[in-house]
Amino acid sequence: MKDHATLAREFIKDSARTDWHDETLWFVRHKRDKAAHGLPEWEQLREWASQIKNHALSNLDTYLELFEKKATENGAVVHWAADAAEHNRIIHSIIKENGISRIVKSKSMLTEECHLNHYLEEKGIEVVDTDLGERIVQFRKEAPSHIVLPAIHLKKKDVSDTFHEHLHRRLPACPFPPTVLKALANSMRADDGLLEAQALAQRAGVALLRVTGLLGCTRQAWYGLHAAPPLEKPSEHWSRLRGTIFHAALESLAGENAVAETRLIASLEELGACVWIVGKIDHYDPALRLLTDYKSVNSFGRKMASLDLPKQHHIAQLWIYSWLLAKSGYPYPLAGRVVYMDMGAVRTVDVPMPDTDLQAAVEARLVEKARLITEADAGGAPGGPQGGWEWD
């Protein structure tokens, strides 16, 4: 077998990979430092841990016998092994007595150091490590490269090739282009734009109302309406992720002239309410004058086609967005639609757009509602925010 220095020399020949390996391990170190520096009592804890370790190791004889006594009382059988060879022999004899030919084995440094896998395989026993990292290096007949991160020396491609060779499977390639992933990452960060708008409104001495808040369309409002939300199946959580990915994709892929994932702010001050309205438009194509909103929905097992769509407050939402667009200098939308998506289906529903009279009525309702909310502000949001948006 080649010695460490020789193997290291070969590894280092690939300079780019060496850089990657260095950065990967430094990333782990950096995470450790961040965690450590977040605990003011870190050094004290470290010292106690060190003392506990020293104490346990210095009194190992007593503790081992104590362990044997208690474990035996609890019905366990305790074996003593003087060295790795005896340890391996004992384990093999237990496997043999029970007529077993395949075992699964959890991550264990002791068995690693005793070379148990190799010993059992020579005796014709199939060993499957249950720790993923250990399993990967086991397939590759490599030793773990790190005590807690056994496969940290491998890249995704190496793992994929290993799985392909041993399991005839490949890791799927990521279905999203980098632009979408970047937008997705951005969408998960704190909403700086909204914070900035809030700060500006505060300075101007006006209330900032979000369109979703006006409509009672927030998640909190939803839970308020459905006092006991039905238990969600894991597959239904994905609908949210899907919505997030979709919005992110929309932002990154929208054409130059389209309004996509854009926050608009307009004032009601001239209309007699000390309020700014802020809303984020999913997509508006000024050329087609088509306004689209995307909703990821949780249909809780019901067929999307059976749902009563569009919701009244979603129609109101599109109308308020239309008002915001017009206030921001865009031509008033001629057509609107809401695209509802759950994990299984997509349903596009047309929303009728208001005529001139109705546009004025929407604005009047907006002012009235905004006034109600700001006047009731001391006591929180007024009851039933979803109400009041119905038109005959």
Next chain:
Amino acid sequence: MKVGLFIPCYIDQFYPGVGIATLELLKKLGCDVGFPLNQTCCGQPMANSGFARLSDGCDKNFVKNFSGYDYIVGPSGSCVLHVKDHLHDDTDKSAAEKIRSSIYELTEFIVDILKIDAIEASFPYKVGLHNSCHGQRGLGLSSMSERVLPSFSKPELLLNKVKGIQLLKPLRNDECCGFGGTFSVFEEAVSVRMGQDRIKQHAANDVDYITGVDVSCLMHMEGILKRQGSKIKTIHIAEILNAGGAL
């Protein structure tokens, strides 16, 4: 104050200028410095490689040469640490113990014992400080990024007193340069690569010099810099602290 000047063998052989700068600096700072002529290697290479018993002769010779001084001072973190941790003499235990407790690395001696306020030196260059492992983690010359303790640095404290100097910290401020004494022989490839990485982070700061308290680390990086044809030079901290001021 009688100070015995301990100049490690590789400094004596390859970098005598560092020994001279240390001597001049200590004299400038008011010390009565003696240089025992029969001093040799302290035995660190043997001890570090697991052959501590082979350094018996070095230990005895060290005790013979450095007994009788108030302090022993050397411009090297690793050799000083070796003596401090491992010097033994079965025939004269108390003499060995006295030396172990009175040996200091140069910068810790100036900061902790001499407690100097001002350094009369000028060095108008961009300088990166290399924190060598033995000095930092063994002697505690500065705080370490892995520990959650107040930040300090004795070498930095002194360098900041030098006129015109611009100190620049590399990313990973206290990573090993890869020298490691015999490690550079047994694990040459890893050692070189670590040195290259260290230099890259100093070069990113566009420094003129890399300095440190250990000539051994600087020698390792100097070798790589020269092979790369780099303009960055290495210089021991004693040479900076002794630079430009009147003797």
